Amino acid sequence: MEPEPLDFDSPEGDPVSWEVEAEPWQDPFERRVTHLASGTKLVQRRVPRAEGRDREYLYDLLENEARMGARLLTRLRRAYPPELPRLIGYSLDEEEPFVLLYDYRGEPVSRYFGALLISEQRTLQASLFRAVRILSACGIVHRRIEPATVRWDGATAQLTDLSHATLAGSRRLRMGEAPYACPAQRRGEGLTAAGDDLWSAGMVIYRTVTGREIADVPDLSATPALQPLRDVFSDSPPTAQEVLARLRMPDPMQSVAVERDLGLEEGRAAFDRAREARREPAAATASQETRVQPVPVPEEEEGRPLPRWARWLPLAVLLVLLVVLWVVSR
Incomplete structure (x- = not known):
């Protein structure tokens, strides 16, 4: 090379x-x-x-x-x-x-389907939910947590591919497939939330620990190691912190401080400005092509003749006043 x-x-x-x-x-x-x-x-x-x-x-x-x-x-x-x-x-x-x-760290988690030791199963869960917790603390939802984007090195899980990530609270788009994308994400309903990633992480863990493929919500009752995930697939999922607590793991945000780096933020702002500048010509062209032209309001025509009744109106008013005065004087 x-x-x-x-x-x-x-x-x-x-x-x-x-x-x-x-x-x-x-x-x-x-x-x-x-x-x-x-x-x-x-x-x-x-x-x-x-x-x-x-x-x-x-x-x-x-x-x-x-x-x-x-x-x-x-x-x-x-x-x-x-x-x-x-x-x-x-x-x-x-x-x-x-x-x-x-x-990247480790190998794709798909290489370990059904092959992890019990201690590794617990470590995988803790590490992957740590990743979800840290992302959520940074206001990010990954949206594509699946076997292709999760790696494992025997001690730590690593999420890869942030290309589909978005900020929490943005509108959900129809994205992903069962079982890894949550139902609301597959339908494109509501706003993105950390619970979307919890669902996906739980599905990856189930697939890796059991080695079994599923098309819908899994039955966890026969797998004691997966009991911390018991309500991750419900309509009211726990937070990543709660799942970590069930695994007797501390909240990583107690030791990983979320801060602001002004230099990096300025760099990111410059990146956004350059990106928008590249799009402005195309956006301006599209705007001109689709702009609705305002309908002009017609102005009154100058010198337009008055209707016939309007021309006689002042004379009629004068005659009425004369009649009233004559009656009063009598």
């Missing part, structure tokens, strides 16, 4: 130029690279030219991943948790835009 340059912007919006050694693009959307100066392993996620030409929404998903990654950095700058992907930078204005992340 030959060294190659990699130019991108840091989360603060500063230009960065690295020399990296990259693996071949076996997956057209993702590859591993190594920063030669430090040996740091990275993941580069991109939109290939051909794919973006046919599916323009992929650019929006990539930009959203950069935005959500930057938001996490602004909130978790002192103690970034291993359960979440960490953004290094992005380059979104080129023909094949990309985001750059620290390398």
